[in-house]
Amino acid sequence: MISKKMKVLVENSSTIRAMFEEGKRLAKIHGEENVFDFSLGNPNVEPPETIKSSINKILNTEHPNLVHGYMNNSGYEAVRTKIADFINHKHNLDVTQNNIVMTCGAAGGLNIILKTLINPGDEVIVFAPFFGEYRNYVSNYDGELVIVPPDIETFEPNIEVLKEKITAKTKAVIINTPNNPTGVVYSEKAIKELAKTLLEKEEEFGTSIYLISDEPYREIVYDGIEVPYILKYYKNTFICYSYSKSLSLPGERIGYIVTNSKMDDFESVMSALNVANRILGFVNAPSLFQRVVADCIDAEVDVEIYKRNRDLLYNHLIELGFTCIKPEGAFYLFPRTPIENDIEFCQEAKKYNLLLVPGSGFGCPGHVRLAYCISYEKIKKSLAAFEKLAKATISK
Amino acid sequence: MISKKMKVLVENSSTIRAMFEEGKRLAKIHGEENVFDFSLGNPNVEPPETIKSSINKILNTEHPNLVHGYMNNSGYEAVRTKIADFINHKHNLDVTQNNIVMTCGAAGGLNIILKTLINPGDEVIVFAPFFGEYRNYVSNYDGELVIVPPDIETFEPNIEVLKEKITAKTKAVIINTPNNPTGVVYSEKAIKELAKTLLEKEEEFGTSIYLISDEPYREIVYDGIEVPYILKYYKNTFICYSYSKSLSLPGERIGYIVTNSKMDDFESVMSALNVANRILGFVNAPSLFQRVVADCIDAEVDVEIYKRNRDLLYNHLIELGFTCIKPEGAFYLFPRTPIENDIEFCQEAKKYNLLLVPGSGFGCPGHVRLAYCISYEKIKKSLAAFEKLAKATISK
Numbered sequence: 001m002i003s004k005k006m007k008v009l010v011e012n013s014s015t016i017r018a019m020f021e022e023g024k025r026l027a028k029i030h031g032e033e034n035v036f037d038f039s040l041g042n043p044n045v046e047p048p049e050t051i052k053s054s055i056n057k058i059l060n061t062e063h064p065n066l067v068h069g070y071m072n073n074s075g076y077e078a079v080r081t082k083i084a085d086f087i088n089h090k091h092n093l094d095v096t097q098n099n100i101v102m103t104c105g106a107a108g109g110l111n112i113i114l115k116t117l118i119n120p121g122d123e124v125i126v127f128a129p130f131f132g133e134y135r136n137y138v139s140n141y142d143g144e145l146v147i148v149p150p151d152i153e154t155f156e157p158n159i160e161v162l163k164e165k166i167t168a169k170t171k172a173v174i175i176n177t178p179n180n181p182t183g184v185v186y187s188e189k190a191i192k193e194l195a196k197t198l199l200e201k202e203e204e205f206g207t208s209i210y211l212i213s214d215e216p217y218r219e220i221v222y223d224g225i226e227v228p229y230i231l232k233y234y235k236n237t238f239i240c241y242s243y244s245k246s247l248s249l250p251g252e253r254i255g256y257i258v259t260n261s262k263m264d265d266f267e268s269v270m271s272a273l274n275v276a277n278r279i280l281g282f283v284n285a286p287s288l289f290q291r292v293v294a295d296c297i298d299a300e301v302d303v304e305i306y307k308r309n310r311d312l313l314y315n316h317l318i319e320l321g322f323t324c325i326k327p328e329g330a331f332y333l334f335p336r337t338p339i340e341n342d343i344e345f346c347q348e349a350k351k352y353n354l355l356l357v358p359g360s361g362f363g364c365p366g367h368v369r370l371a372y373c374i375s376y377e378k379i380k381k382s383l384a385a386f387e388k389l390a391k392a393t394i395s396k
Numbered sequence: 397m398i399s400k401k402m403k404v405l406v407e408n409s410s411t412i413r414a415m416f417e418e419g420k421r422l423a424k425i426h427g428e429e430n431v432f433d434f435s436l437g438n439p440n441v442e443p444p445e446t447i448k449s450s451i452n453k454i455l456n457t458e459h460p461n462l463v464h465g466y467m468n469n470s471g472y473e474a475v476r477t478k479i480a481d482f483i484n485h486k487h488n489l490d491v492t493q494n495n496i497v498m499t500c501g502a503a504g505g506l507n508i509i510l511k512t513l514i515n516p517g518d519e520v521i522v523f524a525p526f527f528g529e530y531r532n533y534v535s536n537y538d539g540e541l542v543i544v545p546p547d548i549e550t551f552e553p554n555i556e557v558l559k560e561k562i563t564a565k566t567k568a569v570i571i572n573t574p575n576n577p578t579g580v581v582y583s584e585k586a587i588k589e590l591a592k593t594l595l596e597k598e599e600e601f602g603t604s605i606y607l608i609s610d611e612p613y614r615e616i617v618y619d620g621i622e623v624p625y626i627l628k629y630y631k632n633t634f635i636c637y638s639y640s641k642s643l644s645l646p647g648e649r650i651g652y653i654v655t656n657s658k659m660d661d662f663e664s665v666m667s668a669l670n671v672a673n674r675i676l677g678f679v680n681a682p683s684l685f686q687r688v689v690a691d692c693i694d695a696e697v698d699v700e701i702y703k704r705n706r707d708l709l710y711n712h713l714i715e716l717g718f719t720c721i722k723p724e725g726a727f728y729l730f731p732r733t734p735i736e737n738d739i740e741f742c743q744e745a746k747k748y749n750l751l752l753v754p755g756s757g758f759g760c761p762g763h764v765r766l767a768y769c770i771s772y773e774k775i776k777k778s779l780a781a782f783e784k785l786a787k788a789t790i791s792k
Contacts, residue, residue: 001604001661003515003537006668013671042466051464052455059448068447068645070438104500104649104678111677119399136675140511141399208397249464251683253500253649265397272402275409279532281507282500286682287647 009136023355030353036382037355038370041180041331045306045373047248048299054292068287073278074270075102075256075285079294083256086297091229099261101273102285104253106216106242110137112276113212113238113257114172116269118143122171127157129334129364131180131214143171150364152336155184155325159193166201172210173198177227178217181362181369182334183310183327185221188228195234208236208264216242216255219300221329222307235262243293245331248301254289306331309372309379316383320390331373334359338394342368348393352385405532419751426749432778433751434766437576437727441702441769443644444695450688464683469674470666471498471652471681475690479652482693487625495657497669498681500649502612502638506533508672509608509634509653510568512665514539518567523553525730525760527576527610539567546760548732551580551721555589562597568606569594573623574613577758577765578730579706579723581617584624591630604632604660612638612651615696617725618703631658639689641727644697650685702727705768705775712779716786727769730755734789738764744789748781 002010019039027035058067074080080097087095103109118124120142126134128150138145146165151158157175175194177186186194198209213230218241221227230237242255263269277284284290310327317324317335324335337345342358342365349356349368359367372379398406415435423431454463470476476493483491499505514520516538522530524546534541542561547554553571571590573582594605609626614637617623626633638651659665673680680686706723713720713731720731733741738754738761745752745764755763768775 001606002512002664002668003518005515006512006672007664009671009675010664010667013674014667040466044461047460047464051460055451055455059451064443064447065440065644068443068647070436070646107677107679109677116398116402119401122399133675137677140676210397248461250466251464251680253679253682268398268403268406271406271410272398275405276402279405279529280536280676281503281505281533282678283503283649284647286649286685288684289682 005139019355022350026350026353035353035355036378036385037374038372039355039357041371041373042250043245043248043301043331043373044375045248045301048296048301050296050299051247051249051292054295055288058288058291058295067291071284071287072274073284074274075100076290079290080256082294082297083258087258091232093231095258095261098270099259101257101270101277102290103240103255103257103277104282104285105244105250105255106214106240107133108253108282108285109240109242109255109257110134110174110212110214111140111280112273112282113240114138114141114143115276115280116272117171117210121169123167123169125162125165125170125173126363127175129155129179129181129359129362129367130174131176132361134174144169146170147363152364152367155179155182155334156186156190157194159190159197162194163197163201166197166209168205168207170201170207170209172212174212174214175230176214178221178327178329180217180330181332181357181359182325183330183332184325185225185227185329191228191230191233198234198236211237213237213239215239216245217330219246220303220306220331222303222310223328225328227329231258231260235260236264246301247293247296247299249289252286252289254285254293256285305376306373309374309376312376313370313372313379316386320387321394322390331371333370333372334367335370337366337368338390340366342366345393349389352388354382354385354389401535415751418746422746422749431749431751432774432781433770434768435751435753437767437769438646439641439644439697439727439769440771441644441697444692444697446692446695447643447645447688450691451684454684454687454691463687467680467683468670469680470670471496472686475686476652478690478693483654487628489627491654491657494666495655497653497666497673498686499636499651499653499673500678500681501640501646501651502610502636503529504649504673504678504681505636505638505651505653506530506570506608506610507536507676508669508678509636510534510537510539511672511676512668513567513606517565519563519565521558521561521566521569522759523571525551525575525577525755525758525763526570527572528757530570542566543759548760548763551575551578551730552582552586553590555586555593558590559593559597562593562605564601564603566597566603566605568608570608570610571626572610574617574723574725576613576726577728577753577755578721579726579728580721581621581623581725587624587626587629594630594632607633608636609633610636612641613726615642616699616702616727618699618706619724621724623725627654627656631656632660642697643689643692643695645685648682648685650681650689652681701772702769705770705772708772709766709768709775712782716783717790718786727767729766729768730763731766733762733764734786734791736762738762741789745785748784750778750781750785
């Protein structure tokens, strides 16, 4: 008796659940320490110590009805002001609290943006490989997902194909940099070309095309690389930020949207985000954690831990003969599968107790995602299993 | 450039925002202490002391990556088990964690239920007066809201009219008891009749009709009244519970759904709720507060504070000649407006610095909602203003 849309979704998600069940089954047979689960993007690096002391400070100094009460659906004004100041200082901008809506993570942010923008049949463009949930988020509002196929040499957005895909019905383009699943940070050159193309197409079609930048991995970068701040390159930009990875707080559902003040219909867009936050049932981002992230505005997790993991696993895969881009951000590797069928490859991996995610789920078959946000020791222990997998699948 | 649906919503919500602005304007002129804001359902009674000590305990004893990390989209199994045990003990039932999904408050719960059930064009029945957001929640999934007009003598659900309104397209009925805005607790007799009617109509049409009971006010009741536990009366029942009012934590967005195991398609409904929580962008109910509510499972706020407020305000209104049901729950009074047009009445009230909400927003014109979850002193101070309002509007 569930709805037709949900029936399909439940059936699809059962395949993923089947994989988790398989993981549990393997753990029972071989012991949990011998099963290598690279399937989940759940940070293993600890949240900064200041999170705890900040919670204590807030609970000890503020009135509980203010700490845990309702506020404006867009979030506390003081929190939004503090975040705006932080952004301005870091990126030399001049946003205010009026540019910011506190959200239930980036997932909440993306949903209220799409609710705000999408009429049924409107097109939303994504660049493969892309986070699979975008498919569902766009479908929630009866939008049409349009996929730009991957450039598997660089995993940068393919601007030439983008030009062909944009139509009068294109309402938005979603990018995700640093990227899940590739770990690639889009270059400033690519962002500039993207912005230029969108502007040209806006003029060509007489439409507004909004750029939505999903940025939960912004702070998880290595080797001193700079992540371009998209707000600076294109006026019709939404940034969806999340503290899930930057402060290792994924379960707390806390993030924000920041927009460019020069955006088309800025006032009504901001009002609509506020209303969408309410009517989709979020109501507001969790209140205590709004104050916590404002209080910990300078805090960071120890990214070196992820970097060590990346280097260990990446170097090992390359030595074994896998082809893989060296990621400069996020905590994923996205090697090509030596056999064409990535789902079969993941089945093969399971024989060695390796749990990996097929690239097909990200719109990029022939690849596989490894989430290396697990302990260094576990990765070390897994290397022998990857060796066996390489022997079984890489032809000489 | 915002979507057509959102455009209408933003325009409508501007009227409400205009009221808030008016409140601020009045506060500037007359001083905040002389403006009597009865418009918001934001609890003024403090959360129990145990909330704070529970947070400290959790932060001091558990690993931060577990406290703040991802878990099953339905919530921690241990939390759901503790809640299931609590429900079983209190209501003599036998639910398990498999019947429970932790949600971002009751608003999150209602949205994932409607996402799970509703095909475009499916009908959802509500009894006026009803919480105005139901209109938006049903519209989010392209359902049709069908309104059963109010019984303004008792504010119990009008079962005779319900019978006429149920069709083959009826997918769900939403009730809200204790009720916002009337404060009325639906009687066991009414619940039994409702269940009997739904069962008969299911047989008549060969359909499943789901009953959704929105229960954020379950614990806010007076004079020892019992609130029937709907799960016991009808198998196709969802209860949306929230800790927003029962623990004064509305900003934290924490609640749960509990279902009857004998529900039609129980397994696929529960899977769909899990998927809906994920794809609508909630992902999961905030993680720390899942643990907090489980740890504070027996905690209560001091309901006597609300009762004192109710008695003071209710008695005064009756003395002044207003007609009003004496509410047995929630923290609202819902008197008839002495002049027919409730919007005009609220305009008149503003002259005396009284901020009230017209009944029209709840599908019940000719009435007005007063939220008495403000301080006793403030209510006392407002009594003179109500006296002036009565003199101006009640004809001798």
